[in-house]
Amino acid sequence: MGPLDAKHAHTGSAVAEKLRMAILGGELPPGAKLSEASLGAELGVSRNTLREAFTLLNAERIITRIPNRGVFVARPSSADVREMYRIRRVLEPAALLQPRYQIQSLPQVQSLPQGGEIQEKALAAAVQLGLASEENHDVAGMAAANQQFHALVVGLAQSVRLDTVMAHVQAEMRLVFHALAGEPAFHAPFATANAHIFTLWRDGQAVEAAAELTEYLDSAQAQVLSAMPSESDDLS
Template sequence: METTGSELGELADDRRLLGRTSTAERVADILRTRIAEGFFPPGARLSEDSIGGALGVSRNTLREAFRLLTHERLLVHQLNRGVFVRVLTVEDVEDIYRTRRLVECAVVRGLGEPPFVLDGLRAAVVGGEQAAREKHWKGVSTANIHFHRELVALARSARTDELMRGVLAELRLAFHVVDDPRGLHEPYLVRNREILEVLKAGRRDDAEQLLADYLDGSRTRLVQIYAGLVPEGDAAER
């Protein structure tokens, strides 16, 4: 699967984000966002010439950006074939959810005494509900990811934020394989609202239990769907 000319034209618009201080990290940020949005779907081959030309960066800079994203498990280098967006295995998906449960539940457990600062969490819930009213299901998916990032941000830990940024970016690789974004994401709008309201009431323990049940149910459902879409033999080698 190769990127089309129109897609590369859209990517070229991102050149303005690089400014005069273009670095591999900035290129990686752009590509990471595009991968998370599904602009480069799982299994897509990333052309050095096309992407480097669209962004106006050197081959060395682009290769360093690819290296950074490979380290984050978003890309995979296949010998004599090139660089591809990873296709997760079922085991990858299960491991992502194990990590999420460990981190997200620990964050809620360690919140301390109420009241909690929930502005970011509230904005994510409202954004998801608005996207659903507009039947913008990818927007619902994005808002749901924002909900969990804002939840982890309650820990006020840059290291935890960075960890979850990578974990949730990986998770979206699985979401992009599923062809029913509404069915996958809409049911969790109510759960997000419920967790928000329980935290507003200061009931930290109840929020942790709701979150644990939420993540366990989400993992079971996604694994069932994903296992039928990506057989183990088709996953990109790691």
């Protein structure tokens, strides 16, 4: 990872962001032990600063503390996955039912024009990215497009707090996906389903889109659970 620049090295939030990027990017895989001594030396920060960062990441459920064993990158369990999808089934279908074209801007998509049709433009862009990635068998691209699409769906509720909840859930989901095989066949159905849900919503069939999304989330949960590795292996 390399050391932080001197200007930010003393802040726990900067260290947390550095670790967060390494974890969610797969550099520090689920189950990896995080040594205070080695990470402190690598990042050039004190143990107190590192512990502050651990506290922030633990609250986000990205890392976990195991008494008498240390700090580890979180390895979400089947129960965690069920909880993530339970949250998503509450947030996402309800967001699709929000009145359209009432939002003046969406902070998640700064590069797109702001205005009355920003929701449709942003969602369409995410759908097209997913379909293009599917065609190119780009697993990372499909996964990124899928996360973007669902974050934008929650963004329709125009709630910073709900956006934050979704961001935390998606961070946990990325830990789950790191443990799954990176096969295009696993991700491809999501790109197609997102396109169908978007088309329904775009054409004014929000109720139908919300129902399709609920079924989608049920199916995705079952697929993820069936693809997860055995939980019989303990952290080492």
